[in-house]
Amino acid sequence: MSNTTLAYIYGLLAVLLWSTVATAFKIALGYFTPLQLVFVAVITSIFALSMIVIAQGHFGLIAKQFIKQPLFYLFTGLLNPFLYYYVLFEAYDLLPAQQALSLNYTWAILLPILAVPLLGHKQTKVDVMAAFIAYSGVYVIASSGNLTSFNFDSPTGIAFVLSSTVIWCLYWVINTKDDGDAIVSLLLSFLIGLPFVTAAMMLHQPIEAISWSALAAGMYVGLFEMGLTFVLWLMALKTTNKTSNITTLVFLTPVLSVALISVILKEQITVSTYIGLCFILTGLILQKALPKLIQKPMPMLVHKLMSKVKQ
Numbered sequence: 001m002s003n004t005t006l007a008y009i010y011g012l013l014a015v016l017l018w019s020t021v022a023t024a025f026k027i028a029l030g031y032f033t034p035l036q037l038v039f040v041a042v043i044t045s046i047f048a049l050s051m052i053v054i055a056q057g058h059f060g061l062i063a064k065q066f067i068k069q070p071l072f073y074l075f076t077g078l079l080n081p082f083l084y085y086y087v088l089f090e091a092y093d094l095l096p097a098q099q100a101l102s103l104n105y106t107w108a109i110l111l112p113i114l115a116v117p118l119l120g121h122k123q124t125k126v127d128v129m130a131a132f133i134a135y136s137g138v139y140v141i142a143s144s145g146n147l148t149s150f151n152f153d154s155p156t157g158i159a160f161v162l163s164s165t166v167i168w169c170l171y172w173v174i175n176t177k178d179d180g181d182a183i184v185s186l187l188l189s190f191l192i193g194l195p196f197v198t199a200a201m202m203l204h205q206p207i208e209a210i211s212w213s214a215l216a217a218g219m220y221v222g223l224f225e226m227g228l229t230f231v232l233w234l235m236a237l238k239t240t241n242k243t244s245n246i247t248t249l250v251f252l253t254p255v256l257s258v259a260l261i262s263v264i265l266k267e268q269i270t271v272s273t274y275i276g277l278c279f280i281l282t283g284l285i286l287q288k289a290l291p292k293l294i295q296k297p298m299p300m301l302v303h304k305l306m307s308k309v310k311q
Contacts, residue, residue: 007240011249014232019256021225022101023264025092028221031214034089035201037221040210042081042194044222049187052231058184065180066188072178076185077192079171081226086200088164094157097261098273102141102280103158105254107165109134109283114169119176130287137279138162145272182234190226248288251281 028037053059066073092100109131115121142158178185201207223229240246254277262269 003239003241007236007246008249010232010236010239011246014229014236015249015252016256017224017229017232018253020260021221022092022097022257023260024217024220024224025089025100026097026261026265028214028217029089029093031211031217032207033201033205034086034093035197035204036207037089037218038081038085038197039201039207040215040218041085041222041226042190042197044219045081045226046187046190046194048223048227049183049190049231052228053184053187056183058181061181061184062188065184068180069178072174073185073188073192076171076174076178076189078196079167079174079189080193081190082193082196082200084164084167084171085226086197087160087167091157091161091164094154095161096267097265098258098267098269099141100157100161101254101257101261102273102277103138103161104164105277105280105284106134106138106162107168108250109280109287110165111169111172112287114166114173118170118173126287130283132283133286134280134283137276137283139276140272140279141276143272144270145275183231186230251284254281 025037028041031037032040053062088100088104091104095103112121112127113123113131116123144153175185236246258269258273258277261267
């Protein structure tokens with residue numbers, strides 16, 4: 001099997017698993033409060049990531065990477081898993097899954113915008129245009145299509161989900177400063193974040209009893225949102241010789257997710273969700289594709305036509 005084929009297999013597996021998590025979130029939140037779900041999922045993810053690190057022979061890197069920059073991992077652990085997943089699960093608890101999923105997907109638009117003040121990147125016209133289009137879609141979804149009413153069904157839920165995109169982007173911006181093993185770094189963040197998750201859960205609503213179905217739902221979230229799927233995605237990126245082909249697969253995730261939400265959760269997908277999601281995906285595609293198209297030389301026919309226009 002060629003590396004290209006293997007990369008696509010890893011990438012498609014990751015995308016398929018990520019497509020199920022919005023549905024899994026809503027099912028699991030039927031058993032748990034948001035903090036309880038974070039607690040169960042983080043413990044599951046720590047176990048899975050630990051097994052992977054041990055299998056890779058990188059167990060010794062855990063202490064080395066932590067000693068090198070302990071404050072860095074303290075900060076990343078606070079952001080992810082603690083703050084990010086608490087805020088995200090609160091959003092899913094308050095909103096229909098279709099809305100929370102679509103709005104959360106705008107993190108990819110926000111990331112290059114935050115990179116301007118935080119990393120010193122240059123703001124491009126393409127980024128501004130993509131953001132305008134994508135956040136127009138956010139408004140369509142948040143207002144349920146009532147564009148002139150400025151009336152949101154759950155302003156708190158909208159605030160939570162958009163806040164989660166900021167936290168997620170901050171986490172990845174900070175991670176640009178990390179030169180350690182990516183899986184070990186993720187494990188360290190989860191190990192350090194766990195005490196904060198545990199303390200917050202114990203203060204609000206400790207888990208008193210748990211059924212097997214509840215445990216299975218929480219573990220599914222931990223394995224396929226936080227743990228194994230991230231590793232599959234890294235393997236896809238490392239195996240491929242053309243990263244852009246693999247990253248394009250991510251655009252399948254919200255489409256498949258909406259289909260699963262409709263079939264499994266029986267949510268009636270609204271017209272505003274379809275329209276808003278189209279806006280968001282259009283913004284993402286433009287952000288990814290337009291700079292490459294601009295850099296390419298014009299086809300000869302277009303070049304001749306442009307020359308005649310100038311004359």
